[in-house]
Amino acid sequence: MGRVNDQVQALLARSHELGADPATTNYAGGNTSAKGVETDPVTGDPVELLWVKGSGGDLGTLTERGLAVLRLDRLRALVDVYPGVDREDEMVAAFDYCLHGKGGAAPSIDTAMHGLVDAAHVDHLHPDAGIALAAAADGEALTKEVFGDRVLWVPWRRPGFQLGLDIAAIARENPQAIGVILGGHGITAWGATSAQCQERSREIIRRATEYLAARGRPDPFGAKLHDPLPAAERRARAAALAPLLRGLASTDRPQVGHFTDSDVVLDFLAHAEHPRLAALGTSCPDHFLRTKVKPLVLDLPPTAPPAEVAARLRELHEAYREDYRAYYERNAAPDSPPMRGADPAIVLVPGVGMFSYGKDKQTARVAGEFYVNAINVMRGAESVSTYAPIDEAEKFRIEYWALEEAKLQRMPAPKPLATRVALVTGAGSGIGKAIALRLAAEGACVVVADVNADAATAVADELGPDTAVAVVADVTDEDAVTAAVDEACLAFGGVDLVVNNAGLSISKPLLETTTRDWDLQHGVMARGSFLVAKAAAKAMVEQGMGGDIVYIASKNAVFAGPNNVAYGAAKADQAHQVRLLAAELGEHGIRVNGVNPDGVVRGSGIFAGGWGAQRAAVYGVPEQELGAFYAQRTLLKREVLPEHVANAVFALTAGELSHTTGAHIPVDAGVAAAFLR
Incomplete structure (x- = not known):
């Protein structure tokens, strides 16, 4: 040695x-x-x-x-x-x-x-x-x-x-x-x-x-039944199905999703023997501990109408739950741990791909990787023999092993936003970046959306691939907004928490404000927030898991300042969207709230883009002293930073304010003229 x-x-x-x-x-x-x-x-x-x-x-x-x-x-x-x-x-x-x-x-x-x-x-x-x-x-x-x-x-x-x-x-x-x-x-x-x-x-x-x-024989999975859908159609179908499937897979407890349309998966689902083999389940203990005893398999062709697919998936999910309960009852001993949940960890959709689920993105992704391993195992075994995994009773002994239960009990408590999927607009810098970082730190998966691709990618890279994805999105473009929400569904299974933060500012007197200025500001903040909320709410309603929509409005939504008509009016529009959507979406468990910041100078993309110089000129102070100027006019005499706005978003969405909707939270260090009445 x-x-x-x-x-x-x-x-x-x-x-x-x-x-x-x-x-x-x-x-x-x-x-x-x-x-x-x-x-x-x-x-x-x-x-x-x-x-x-x-x-x-x-x-x-x-x-x-x-x-x-x-x-x-x-x-x-x-x-x-x-x-x-x-x-x-x-x-x-x-x-x-x-x-x-x-x-x-x-x-x-x-x-x-x-x-x-x-x-x-x-x-x-x-x-x-x-x-x-x-x-x-x-x-x-x-x-x-x-x-x-x-x-x-x-x-x-x-x-x-x-x-x-x-x-x-x-x-x-x-x-x-x-x-x-x-x-x-x-x-x-x-x-x-x-x-x-x-x-x-x-x-x-x-x-x-x-x-x-x-x-090995060349056709271990039997005759070919159909070809996969073309790539663009396949991913569009997957994005449309993802919220429904995530909601079903989260019946017992919230789950994060992952989508895979690799050649291995699509080939398996294209052949005649996949229903028989999938029903046998996986064999290696590491496999079925991650993938559950067997997957849920859609039994419709890839060309089936979406409404028919959705209805059938609901039926199959209920049947899966009943079957899993029966499996538990057949095998449970008096000292077995309680059933941990009857929802599938793997859902197979022929022609489209595989959806996998777990307590976080990594767990969901790894479950899918394990099922790919299982497909390879089935192919090899069937090519030279017959696939014969260990029997159900042995699988149950391992799945509900006292040692496995003890390992689960030792896991640290989940973070407040664990399993939540957040979409933050304007997240490449300033307030949006601070919000993305805070939500991720509290356990959320984050879609970093920004019109600036490099900025969005930098933030997503900082957070890591199992926590964040970057999406380039001009919120004034309805197709781009729809694509951003679709990307959230493909990356994480759906969306639960939306922060309408994208914005820009132009400070001009009324007579100098052009229609282009007006349209630009209302396009990004009023129209953009509406488009994002609409697309996200559609996914949230389909999931049936509730959700949060937070608008980053402004003190200027309620306080009339000089040389600010286009910005102030757009922010007022956003503020009233909060009230309107809170009233409409409450029946779906979706809460809509706002945050009204003021004087966020340091780290702000808006102020760095010229707004700071314009506002400094209005108030007659040097631009580098604008943050201190804003602080001195507040009741608390404190400067507001992007992180303070992020704190408010977290407070609204982390569960402690579960019965609050339609509210606006000031984050302005105390501006009496902007008190809500």
Whole structure:
């Protein structure tokens, strides 16, 4: 065994390489380990240690902090106190007594597999080709045909201490073996060095892949029924369906959505066997924990009329819920955790694609990625045999495993805006950017809409791809607004929270204000807010989940200042839209409120664009002192910043003001003349 640091670094490098390819192992799936000797800081004696990927970690992004560190002598001593397979779950708690020092990450259920196999390095992975053999009806015979006695078969067993004992025994009794195929599950490989272990994992995957390619029949999914819809039509249909489907998938609890129309998905749904295979569900435990026991599958052709599709999806959703409740009742024991919800995590629409759902964007996206893995597994198994996943009772044992329930209970409480999808206009700078950043920090997914593509992209990039998307949108253009809402639906499943922030300002006396000035300001703020609210409300009503629309109006909506007729009138229009829409949309659970800022100079895109110089000239102060001037005329004598406006938006939408609609919140540090009456 090499130096400790070398062993750990080699383990991390190997993990990153193996975790980089979703066909090798899926996100947060599989685990890797290394053994080495370190000096015990208490006794000064050498101690043999195991470093293994901890519970919930991801191979592709694994760091040293994500490794559990255990003493091998204590871990292997657990064999002598093992109470048997009926009580093997107790061994997970025993792992805590084997930790070395601070122990690192929490040990996973697969720790025994890594510690009990007598090899310095062990990989456990979920490659598509390996699971295809593992989930084939004659997987054991196929394994022998492909690998001879170099890779051996392990019948399905739930992950745990007994599986670790089984694999260790096979490795000990078969010195020629480099690994095993785990029935219904995946692969495990081992080696004397990190490089050898990785190469053996690669060998198993490569030989399985080559076998499926050489021996597999070309039509494993049966006859082709139809072609996918053309790309533009497909995405338009997906955007139209997304709010309905998200609302259905959120019957028990709100979900974020993700849409996939990859070739793998479309090909699967285009062929005759997809209903049969989908009904069988996935096999690998990592797959069905993410995708649920099986998906909801639309049984209409791609050309079916939208109204017929919507009606059928509602029927299928109710049937799915009844079927899932029956599945739970058939398999639940007196001590099983309560049913966690009966809505699908995966919805398949032939000709269009796949919709996946989760508690956040990453979870929804990863669920879809896992189902793509499952499709690849089905293709491989059907090409050389018959797809035969583990049975329903075993799936239930894992889905409602007490250890899985404990893991869920350890999850941190969700942030206030978790599962909310926000569309913020004018979000590339100033107040809009501050609002986008605050909503994202509080757990929302954010569509960053702005007429400036570079500015929108910069904000979205700052937030990250599982939190935000950038959309170029001129809010005066109805088609552009519709496209922005469609993009929200495609990216996150729908929209729940809209902030009408886009605006511009021109300060001129009445006689100098042109019709172009008037039309420009009313086009962006009055017309633009109307168009955005209309498009978003359509999606919100379809979702049936309520929602929030917030207008960033202005103190000038209620206070008459000089040289400001076009801006003030447009803001007054916005302010009354709040009242009108609050009265109209309340029956749908959609709340409409406004925020009236004033004097937001620092960080403001409007003031930087010339408005600051114009207003400074009106008040006879230097432009650089305009913020201080505004602050001194307020009751609180405080300058208002974009972040203060963002705070008000958060307060209106985070749930504490759940019974407030039609209100305007001043964020002006106190301007008595603008008090609402």
